[in-house]
Amino acid sequence: HWLAALQGQFGGFPRDLLVLDLETTGFSKANDLIVSIGHVIVEDGVVADRMEAFLNWADHPGVNQVWLEDKMRYTAEKMAERGRTYQISYADLYQKGVEPIGVLESYYQLLVEMRAAGYGFVMHNGYNFDAPFLCNHFHRWLGKDLAFGDNEIWDTGVIEKASQINSIPDR
DSSP: OOOHHHHHTTTSSSSEEEEEEEEEEOOOTTTTOOEEEEEEEEEETTEEEEEEEBOOGOOOTTTTTTHHHHHHHHHHHHHHHHTOOOOOOOHHHHHBBOOOOHHHHHHHHHHHHHHHOOOEETTTIIIIIIIIHHHHIIIIIOOOOOOTTTSSSEEEEHHHHHTTOOOOOOO
């Protein structure tokens, strides 16, 4: 019943949306890095596009490589202690990754275009983590500002937590 109430409260789930997810080296917006970013674009309820990119910070002159390799190893160890996996390695960035500034620029443009077209944004734990982390990267690495409004993100993490306590998240 909470899903029907949620849809009634917010006017229904959008049929045009951008689902976005990040993987990072840690939790600090100021110091850590996005190492993977992916999206799915849904148009009129149908998947229209999907992509994932590893960001090759391993070749970036502005990143201390010893710190990056140690940080990725540390994050994998901490996730394992919590019973979770962290499947991105330093070697993955180097071998599979693409130039990070270009990826960030592409995502900045995508978000601006999707917002202008009226798309909804869906992220898991996006309200307090992914969205601020991504916006910080736009500012830090591109010198561009972007912020999400209070009612612009459908945060599936919030919805999941609310359903566990049989509650409806507010706007």
